Amino acid sequence: MPMLNSIKRRLVEHLATLVNELHVGSDGTIATSEDGGARTLARVVPRVQILDDTSILVEGVLNSSHVFSKAIQEVYLQYKDANTGEFIPVYRADIHSLTKSAENEVRFSFILEVS
Amino acid sequence: MMAYTFPSPTNSTRVAPKAGRANAIHDEIGAVAEEPTFIDNAVHHVRYETTQDLSKKTQVSKPNQEHFQPTHPRRYRLTEEDSSVRLAHLDHEDAPFFNGEQMSATSSRPMLLIDSQSHILRLRTQSLSDTNKGVRVGLNNMRGKSLDVFGMNASKVHAGQIVSIGMRSTDLVEKLFSKGLHGLTSVSTAGQSTQFVAQNFNSIVLPTAIRYIGRNDHFIMYYDRFGNFLYAPKIFKNKDRQLGNQRGVGETKVNPIVEVANRITVKGKGIALNDSLSVQVDDSEAQKKQGAIKQMRIKDPTVNNESKARVTAGQLLRLNKKAQGALQSNKHAQSWDFEPGDIVEYKSAIGNTKQAIVELTHSSTGESHFQLISYEAGLEAVINSFGDDADIDDEKDATDYSNQVVSINKSGVGSIVLRVRGGIDVRPVAHSLSRSLTTDTNNASPNHHAGMLLGHRNSGYGAGRSALAFGISPRISGSHAGTTITVTSTNGFASSGHLILDDQTFVSYSGLGATTFTGVTLVSGASIPGSIGTLRMLRPRAHEMRNTKGLRIRRKI
Numbered sequence: 237m238p239m240l241n242s243i244k245r246r247l248v249e250h251l252a253t254l255v256n257e258l259h260v261g262s263d264g265t266i267a268t269s270e271d272g273g274a275r276t277l278a279r280v281v282p283r284v285q286i287l288d289d290t291s292i293l294v295e296g297v298l299n300s301s302h303v304f305s306k307a308i309q310e311v312y313l314q315y316k317d318a319n320t321g322e323f324i325p326v327y328r329a330d331i332h333s334l335t336k337s338a339e340n341e342v343r344f345s346f347i348l349e350v351s
Numbered sequence: 352m353m354a355y356t357f358p359s360p361t362n363s364t365r366v367a368p369k370a371g372r373a374n375a376i377h378d379e380i381g382a383v384a385e386e387p388t389f390i391d392n393a394v395h396h397v398r399y400e401t402t403q404d405l406s407k408k409t410q411v412s413k414p415n416q417e418h419f420q421p422t423h424p425r426r427y428r429l430t431e432e433d434s435s436v437r438l439a440h441l442d443h444e445d446a447p448f449f450n451g452e453q454m455s456a457t458s459s460r461p462m463l464l465i466d467s468q469s470h471i472l473r474l475r476t477q478s479l480s481d482t483n484k485g486v487r488v489g490l491n492n493m494r495g496k497s498l499d500v501f502g503m504n505a506s507k508v509h510a511g512q513i514v515s516i517g518m519r520s521t522d523l524v525e526k527l528f529s530k531g532l533h534g535l536t537s538v539s540t541a542g543q544s545t546q547f548v549a550q551n552f553n554s555i556v557l558p559t560a561i562r563y564i565g566r567n568d569h570f571i572m573y574y575d576r577f578g579n580f581l582y583a584p585k586i587f588k589n590k591d592r593q594l595g596n597q598r599g600v601g602e603t604k605v606n607p608i609v610e611v612a613n614r615i616t617v618k619g620k621g622i623a624l625n626d627s628l629s630v631q632v633d634d635s636e637a638q639k640k641q642g643a644i645k646q647m648r649i650k651d652p653t654v655n656n657e658s659k660a661r662v663t664a665g666q667l668l669r670l671n672k673k674a675q676g677a678l679q680s681n682k683h684a685q686s687w688d689f690e691p692g693d694i695v696e697y698k699s700a701i702g703n704t705k706q707a708i709v710e711l712t713h714s715s716t717g718e719s720h721f722q723l724i725s726y727e728a729g730l731e732a733v734i735n736s737f738g739d740d741a742d743i744d745d746e747k748d749a750t751d752y753s754n755q756v757v758s759i760n761k762s763g764v765g766s767i768v769l770r771v772r773g774g775i776d777v778r779p780v781a782h783s784l785s786r787s788l789t790t791d792t793n794n795a796s797p798n799h800h801a802g803m804l805l806g807h808r809n810s811g812y813g814a815g816r817s818a819l820a821f822g823i824s825p826r827i828s829g830s831h832a833g834t835t836i837t838v839t840s841t842n843g844f845a846s847s848g849h850l851i852l853d854d855q856t857f858v859s860y861s862g863l864g865a866t867t868f869t870g871v872t873l874v875s876g877a878s879i880p881g882s883i884g885t886l887r888m889l890r891p892r893a894h895e896m897r898n899t900k901g902l903r904i905r906r907k908i
Contacts, residue, residue: 239766247767266589266591300780311773327771331775331908332906334775338780339779340778340780341778341780341900342775342776342778343776343778344774344776344908345773345774345776346773348771349770349771350768351767351768
């Protein structure tokens with residue numbers, strides 16, 4: 237039986253509250269569903285926007301003020317409770333190595349889709 | 352866990368629970384006969400848990416009364432009724448005590464009633480209700496049946512819970528190999544299970560015994576052609592590798608690894624005579640689609656109540672559906688390094704998917720053929736459950752009596768998929784400078800900032816830069832003599848440049864003192880006036896931003 241669209245919309249709304257941190261990290265190991273974090277170089281608060289009934293957009297920008305000696309090799313999304321410090325890993329991707337210096341800016345965008 | 356012996360005045364090594372009525376006995380007898388500190392043939396009963404956080408610590412703690420019902424040597428008088436029994440004291444009709452309180456409709460009820468003559472004859476209780484003689488204990492699945500049918504005709508019972516004494520499943524597997532003759536090169540277990548299994552494996556072949564243990568802890572056995580045997584929770588491991596590039600016209604087809612089932616009957620292991628642990632769950636949607644009922648029977652020793660059986664059946668139906676989509680993909684080139692159990696990224700027309708390799712053949716022509724299944728946690732369990740029909744005889748506990756209540760369980764498998772698509776935009780930033788006023792150095796010829804500037808490129812070296820005008824130029828008065836103009840202050844003026852005097856005379860100057868412009872030469876206008884009403888820079892200073900960006904490069908994650 238198909239799952240109904242109304243609950244998907246509700247899940248999307250809930251999902252939008254479950255991403256409030258975007259990390260870039262230096263760990264390039266292959267991403268698996270068992271991962272529980274990242275070797276964080278920097279953390280930004282992403283912009284989370286509900287695009288339609290089945291998808292949200294999560295977007296984070298690192299401007300030219302972010303300079304790291306190590307290459308960025310992973311991106312990681314998580315939810316962190318500001319009061320309790322509890323965190324829920326949401327998504328991790330290993331990416332092609334990227335050097336972040338004062339001479340570039342990087343925008344990460346993710347579409348999370350419930351379908 | 353506790354072991355018990357029947358009380359005897361001469362038996363000083365009695366171990367008995369201290370709760371309930373026994374307290375008084377302890378106080379009286381304990382005053383003269385001290386409780387022993389070491390008992391042969393006794394078992395420590397502890398709770399053994401693995402904490403579900405990152406530490407995965409194993410914790411051993413003392414159990415309390417909520418976790419376990421001690422089976423006391425005390426016997427109760429049993430009177431049979433229809434679908435229930437009445438329990439009373441051996442010699443009077445009051446409601447008896449159990450687990451520290453008098454049995455009533457509101458007290459905690461014993462899990463089992465155990466025949467005082469034969470401990471394998473047990474009844475599972477369902478409810479307690481008050482009656483004027485003793486207490487009434489409701490029983491399931493007993494309508495129209497008498498206890499004689501089960502061969503239970505004792506008039507006295509114990510109440511409580513039974514305990515099997517077994518070993519940790521991983522230890523048990525090692526123990527089985529230590530006793531048996533086998534030709535394996537190595538035998539190892541990975542990880543420590545927290546499941547304990549008690550089972551008689553006499554005259555059972557090793558693979559069947561290990562599969563049976565595997566159904567308790569969802570571990571799976573794995574052996575390779577070199578004779579190494581591994582018993583581990585997960586045989587699937589991520590391999591950082593893509594599988595694609597079929598050679599020639601390689602074919603890909605759907606090849607289910609298990610039979611299709613749209614009705615699953617899960618049979619659990621009953622511990623009482625009136626247990627009925629057989630639950631049938633139907634996937635009505637699949638039955639309707641396929642036009643037939645395809646049944647599969649699974650025996651799950653971990654199932655000891657109905658709701659657990661329903662959960663198992665529902666999960667197996669879901670995984671069965673998944674296993675139907677298993678792929679057979681042939682003729683892959685350069686894939687000799689793959690092994691069964693690898694999780695790979697499989698390139699196909701619909702995109703890359705994570706697939707686990709279940710079977711594979713490497714041929715001498717350099718081609719490899721794969722049997723793949725979409726990887727999902729719990730896959731090990733389905734292979735374990737569906738893979739082997741061999742059964743270990745536990746008929747001693749079997750209860751194959753027809754049910755009096757017919758329950759219908761339906762399962763509907765609907766799916767929601769959560770997908771993430773990501774992208775990275777990288778944009779070079781040639782140069783950046785926080786907003787500031789043009790400095791004298793920057794404002795040198797030919798880069799004077801003036802007027803409405805939106806962009807400005809340095810003609811010499813260095814990064815291009817942007818500037819915002821209008822800047823403000825000081826307007827001051829002064830006087831002129833020779834090639835010098837004297838003012839109150841030259842603060843804010845460039846070291847050399849151009850001036851407008853009284854909005855009509857245009858001069859240049861080549862030097863700057865604190866209060867003087869030197870090297871003043873007329874550029875246009877009639878003459879330089881001796882007394883100057885307003886003097887201002889020809890090119891006012893701009894606010895410089897200098898933030899130049901290149902083209903955006905977009906990459907898919």
